[in-house]
Amino acid sequence: MTTPENASTSQNSRIGWPEYIGLGCLIYLEQIEAEGRSQLDRSLPKVHATEDEVIAAEMHLGFQLPASYRTFLLAANGWPNFHHDVAIFSTSELTDGPLYQRTQSILGLPETTDALAADDIPIVDYFPIAASATDIDIFLMGKPETPGAGAVVWFADKLIDQYTDFHDFYMAMLEYNRRALHRLRERNGLPPKPLPGEKGYQTRRIIIEEAEG
Numbered sequence: 001m002t003t004p005e006n007a008s009t010s011q012n013s014r015i016g017w018p019e020y021i022g023l024g025c026l027i028y029l030e031q032i033e034a035e036g037r038s039q040l041d042r043s044l045p046k047v048h049a050t051e052d053e054v055i056a057a058e059m060h061l062g063f064q065l066p067a068s069y070r071t072f073l074l075a076a077n078g079w080p081n082f083h084h085d086v087a088i089f090s091t092s093e094l095t096d097g098p099l100y101q102r103t104q105s106i107l108g109l110p111e112t113t114d115a116l117a118a119d120d121i122p123i124v125d126y127f128p129i130a131a132s133a134t135d136i137d138i139f140l141m142g143k144p145e146t147p148g149a150g151a152v153v154w155f156a157d158k159l160i161d162q163y164t165d166f167h168d169f170y171m172a173m174l175e176y177n178r179r180a181l182h183r184l185r186e187r188n189g190l191p192p193k194p195l196p197g198e199k200g201y202q203t204r205r206i207i208i209e210e211a212e213g
Helices: 017-034 051-061 067-073 098-107 110-118 166-187
Strands: 079-083 086-088 126-132 138-142 152-155 159-163
Touching (some): 051 067, 067 166, 079 166
């Protein structure tokens, strides 16, 4: 699988994380409408992390998080079901929790280590920042002062794709989400239309009811 052609955006973009996160939320709200739902589920980003929460995670990890991911966490502390059932880790999930433990189990398999090494990705140089809750998809980020510092690797039994930084990964996943939404609209007999982030999209009010709890 390769990255969608128009997914990558320069990391020097003047638009910040609030705008990019808002774009992801708009795509998700369009998905709700296309599916005929009226309630939100747990697929929206979490409230931003505090500087103290980020520092605590960094102290536990033993290194400072790469800037592209660190600044994301200070805008949204993780995102469940960001792409299908792939969750972007929160500060706490970087060091503990069910998804962290499941991911470490997969990374601890000899076949995982061997497959990554075959693509010149030493597992000791990377740490997980996102993963599927039910499948084998794991996204690894290069630790500081390593050859792959700050880069993101998509692994699922083999190397699927690589991204220059967390922002590049995030925008690529948004493009996958848009494409899936276009297919969903077609399956549900809805007319084609521009989606958030595409030329011609017009923001409009979407009335929803938040899920309780």
